Amino acid sequence: MKKLFPLVTTDIALFTIIDDSLRVLLVKRANTPEPGKWALPGGVLDPASDSDLDDTAQRVLSGKTGVDVPFLDQVATFSGATRDPRGWSVSVLYYALLPRDQVPAIAGKKTEAIEWRDAFAPGSRLAFDHADLIRAALATLRDKVERAALPLHLLPDRFTLTELQQTCELILGRALDKSVFRRRLKDEPRIVQLEGEFLYGSQRPAQLYGAAEGFRF
Amino acid sequence: MKKLFPLVTTDIALFTIIDDSLRVLLVKRANTPEPGKWALPGGVLDPASDSDLDDTAQRVLSGKTGVDVPFLDQVATFSGATRDPRGWSVSVLYYALLPRDQVPAIAGKKTEAIEWRDAFAPGSRLAFDHADLIRAALATLRDKVERAALPLHLLPDRFTLTELQQTCELILGRALDKSVFRRRLKDEPRIVQLEGEFLYGSQRPAQLYGAAEGFRF
DNA sequence: TCAATAGTGTCTGTTAGACACTATCCC
DNA sequence: GGGATAGTGTCTAACAGACACTATTGA
Structure with a gap:
């Protein structure tokens, strides 16, 4: 089935610190495409309820983790005809930071299988182009801290x-x-x-x- | 008419140097919405011909100016229910640089009314949120040069x-x-x-x- | 010769890095 | 006192800013 309009989604690289290492949240995909693979939490834009894509990101992340993050910022936009098997897709990537001491809150509220992977080695065989997205989010975070931002x-x-x-x-x-x-x-x-x-x-x-x-x- | 899918477009802030000042290219809108207002060159994604949004940007800019720019890079993505009167829209903003000595080439090939406005004072009453987009593109360009990039x-x-x-x-x-x-x-x-x-x-x-x-x- | 711009040298204050040092708690 | 981590002082090399200086052309 060929779509006339692209799929518009947001994906969020949620970082935190666990056991003295920087971690990123991955969710195990339940549905097609790529069922069973690990991916960044993400979801499609809902024009009826989101006033902009920042909203989408907050809503998606809140829905998957049950927490509202204190910081959420845009990284870049990934797009193309082949990155998602469902067809032409646009994904606006955000990154978010979760305070160390709020990690347990997510564990309690999650509705899907999640894992906190090492941000620098999130594993191979991630869904879609999400390995690239993680690298991009990490580069943005690192760049900001390098430029004297305080995490x-x-x-x-x-x-x-x-x-x-x-x-x-x-x-x-x-x-x-x-x-x-x-x-x-x-x-x-x-x-x-x-x-x-x-x-x-x-x-x-x-x-x-x-x-x-x-x-x- | 309410759309179920957002409008996905790219807009391009094309910079050059004219008369010792930094300029940005504006195009006079011929059609609704906002006819007669000045806007950044932009256009909607065509999933059938664009392999990704970088492609879209190149195609749109080439179509409006007749030149292929040597440099094109993503700035950020603007989105929302109200920024375009047609409905929920997503615009991926790019910025591009045109060598000083290629400005005349555009004048000859243009198909619409264009103006090279002072990048720092592009005028008020631009279409949509394009004044914001210009500011964002300019900030990105300036930031890069500040960080030792060579324009x-x-x-x-x-x-x-x-x-x-x-x-x-x-x-x-x-x-x-x-x-x-x-x-x-x-x-x-x-x-x-x-x-x-x-x-x-x-x-x-x-x-x-x-x-x-x-x-x- | 002068006007004009290209290109260089030098002084100085600020800052980053390295690293040693002191301070203050619990035990 | 000893162990551990908090917090400070100091030396040095590198660098940025300011600015004066020299160089080389055309007119």
Whole structure:
């Protein structure tokens, strides 16, 4: 069956941190095409209920995971006659960040089989061109962090500078110098020191920080 | 009439340099909606002939201007129920660069009324949300040049370093230091000195350069 | 010779990287 | 005190900005 109009969908690369590694959410496809294969969560545009594609992405992700993500941004648009066996398709790719401490919430609400795969090695034989999409989303995320964006949306509300640094290191795939990292945050308006709040452990307590009002990335 | 499927189009912000200013190509709309208003060249996807949306963009631009541009890249995707009066629409925005010396070629082949507007002040009352699209395309272009991309596609095949610097300055909207600019190009593999070729004028001749093999941006 | 633009050299303040150092908790 | 991690100080090399300087043409 040949379609006259392209299929318009959004796919979302949802990242989080689990066990000190950057993970991306995959969903096992139940239906054709490509049943049984793992894919990024995605779904078709519903013109009746979505006011724009950002809406579509939020709705799709909310439907598959039960959570509303705090950050969602467009990566790029993939299109073509052959990338989906159903015919000409357009997929607008988004990426989203889920705070570390909200991962359990998804596990409880999921309706389909899901897996948190290593973002840098999500496995072969993914559905459609989703391996490419993951690479593109990862490149965008890395590029932003490289350009001094703060991935606070991957962290809990309160975090230490060491945690922030480790998160950046996971994304960038390389070690950062503690002194340099902190020096650059000295006059950073996007994070605020939580006066008198510390994280206690079996060592010197660490100052806690939070995102500033109006923080986006 | 309510559509079940969204309208999928591409719009292209085609930039060039005219009279020492950065310009963007606008086309006067002949048909509804918004007849008589100025808009970016654009057109609907044709699944039968386009293998992907990059194809669509090339085809649309070629059809409206008669030239094949050497550089075309995706900016972002705009979507929504209300941005086009015909109904739910998705527009994938591209930007393209036309070498300065090929501007006359377009004037000869055009089939519609066109204008090269100042990219930073393209005028008010543009069709649809195209003022937003121009801003987005410009931001992407500027960001790339800021990050050391070389806008060689705006220049002729052979150019001087001063011409390259002036082009960057037009895009960035600020003056650059000649010494700094040239220092950074010292070990630049993307441009090659054209041994023994100079541009002569009423002053010291200027060394000519060209883009290196395989140059993209 | 001068006007004009091409192209270079140099000083200086800022910043990134490396790495050693001090501080402060729990045990 | 010892172990561990938090947090700071300092040296150096690289780099950007500013700006003066030299070079080479046509008129």
